[in-house]
Amino acid sequence: MTADERLEKKAYELDIDFPQNLLALVSVRRVGNILFTSGSGCATFRQGLIGSQLTFEDGYLACQHIATIQLGMIRQYLGSLDKVDQILRVYGHLTVDDDFHDLDKVADGFTDVMGAVFGDRGRAPRTILGSRNLPVGNTAAELEVILSVKD
Amino acid sequence: MSVAEKRLERIGLTIYGDDGTIRSGAGNALYTIHEDLLFITGLEPRGEDGQPAFVGRLGREYTREEGYQAARLVAVNMLTVIQNALGDLDRVDYFIKVMALVNTADGFSDLPEVADGFTDVMTEVFGERGMHARTELGATNLNNNVPIICDAIIKIRD
Numbered sequence: 001m002t003a004d005e006r007l008e009k010k011a012y013e014l015d016i017d018f019p020q021n022l023l024a025l026v027s028v029r030r031v032g033n034i035l036f037t038s039g040s041g042c043a044t045f046r047q048g049l050i051g052s053q054l055t056f057e058d059g060y061l062a063c064q065h066i067a068t069i070q071l072g073m074i075r076q077y078l079g080s081l082d083k084v085d086q087i088l089r090v091y092g093h094l095t096v097d098d099d100f101h102d103l104d105k106v107a108d109g110f111t112d113v114m115g116a117v118f119g120d121r122g123r124a125p126r127t128i129l130g131s132r133n134l135p136v137g138n139t140a141a142e143l144e145v146i147l148s149v150k151d
Numbered sequence: 152m153s154v155a156e157k158r159l160e161r162i163g164l165t166i167y168g169d170d171g172t173i174r175s176g177a178g179n180a181l182y183t184i185h186e187d188l189l190f191i192t193g194l195e196p197r198g199e200d201g202q203p204a205f206v207g208r209l210g211r212e213y214t215r216e217e218g219y220q221a222a223r224l225v226a227v228n229m230l231t232v233i234q235n236a237l238g239d240l241d242r243v244d245y246f247i248k249v250m251a252l253v254n255t256a257d258g259f260s261d262l263p264e265v266a267d268g269f270t271d272v273m274t275e276v277f278g279e280r281g282m283h284a285r286t287e288l289g290a291t292n293l294n295n296n297v298p299i300i301c302d303a304i305i306k307i308r309d
Contacts, residue, residue: 034185086183086185087183088183088185088188088190089183089190089302089304091250094292096291096292098291098292100292101292101293101294101295101296102294103292103293103294104179104294104295111179123179123180124179124180124183124190124192125179125180125181125182125183125190125191125192125193125302126179126192126193127192127193127250127252127300127302128193128294129252129288129290129292129293129300130290130291130292130293131290131291132291146190148185
């Protein structure tokens with residue numbers, strides 16, 4: 001299965017329809033063979049504080065959802081995910097309640113999708129922080145990546 | 152012994168022999184390398200046993216000075232990762248960018264003074280090459296409720 005096919009499968013499992021034009025906002029920028037993506041949230045898919053209004057599982061699903069959206073953006077920009085060389089770095093915010101400290105395991109939802117699509121090339125350093133407010137009525141998370149592409 | 156290691160010894164810091172216990176998230180890597188760029192994951196202040204050595208927020212469980220010490224320990228963790236990634240700390244050409252996330256209670260704003268603990272270690276070890284562009288951000292929560300996490304983008308050389 002190609003990376004594009006694995007993305008389609010994941011989107012189907014999560015019931016995600018990619019917006020017609022993901023580049024309506026400038027969502028990907030390239031310099032040399034490095035790509036930077038804009039942070040994306042999961043809109044109304046999950047809203048609220050993880051640890052009180054949302055469960056751990058909700059947060060994990062939200063991160064899976066966002067990974068799939070990010071891959072959709074990258075695929076639209078590159079034409080195919082097979083042009084991805086390596087995920088270099090992941091950065092993200094989670095909307096969490098005061099006493100919730102299991103941020104890394106929630107963010108694994110994001111990296112698990114990257115790993116499922118790219119294997120070891122999807123494993124990347126990661127910086128995750130808890131925040132109290134994110135856009136779209138407190139969407140549960142917002143994540144972005146830096147990645148390298150093949151020539 | 153590399154120049155950086157001599158400096159470490161002089162300031163009385165020891166990096167850990169093994170980076171295996173520093174971070175073990177499922178889908179994570181401690182670092183990636185692209186050409187001459189080294190990306191380091193966000194690191195917690197962990198002791199040599201791999202457990203967080205500080206747990207709590209600035210302005211509640213910890214003072215500014217304690218936060219500074221936690222930030223120095225994050226730097227020790229990062230030096231361990233760099234040593235294991237490159238085999239030699241002298242292969243660090245210079246630091247480019249550091250993000251310092253500080254776990255804060257309401258009303259605490261001495262973020263730079265806390266993050267200076269990290270920056271001070273890097274400049275003590277690498278001199279001017281350890282200086283970096285830095286962004287500090289007050290987080291409402293960090294993984295394991297540690298007081299500080301720092302990541303870095305570093306330019307490397309052969």
